[in-house]
Amino acid sequence: MKLRFIWVGKTRNTHYRALTADYVARLSHFAQIETAEVKDGGGAGEEGQRILQKLNPNSFVCLLDVIGRQISSHEFADEIAAWQNRSLKEICFVLGGAAGVSNAVAHRADYRLSLSFLTFTHEMARVLIVEQVYRAFTILRGFPYQK
Secondary structure, three states: OEEEEEEEOOOOOHHHHHHHHHHHHHHOOOOEEEEEEEOOOOHHHHHHHHHHHHOOOOOEEEEEEEEEEOOOHHHHHHHHHHHHHOOOOEEEEEEOEOOEOOHHHHHHOOEEEOOOOOOOOHHHHHHHHHHHHHHHHHHHHOOHHHO
């Protein structure tokens, strides 16, 4: 299984960039990982076009969305297990820019996930989603990390 993370803009904060890289490296023990940044600017419509260009036609798309489902880490692990059982070849996690995502990106999503009722910076949300995916895999494998 391949996991792709697509987000708008660069991670400028070196600490967030280092944390993201650390969790990507950890996660690479469980799956093939790819991250892609799309240029920010131009509003949700232009950013949405850039996001859609990065998506593979057969990818399962999990959109991080404020109105998405809020679930626990164990429920998220169960979702990932279900996706694996469906033999999905690629799961793509999409995080839009400050203006949100276009309707086209929202309609392309197969699943919408909310990280929290709280608001996080986009750089922080990147760390959180990669860490939560890593946590889900450790839960599924019974590793002690999740405790």
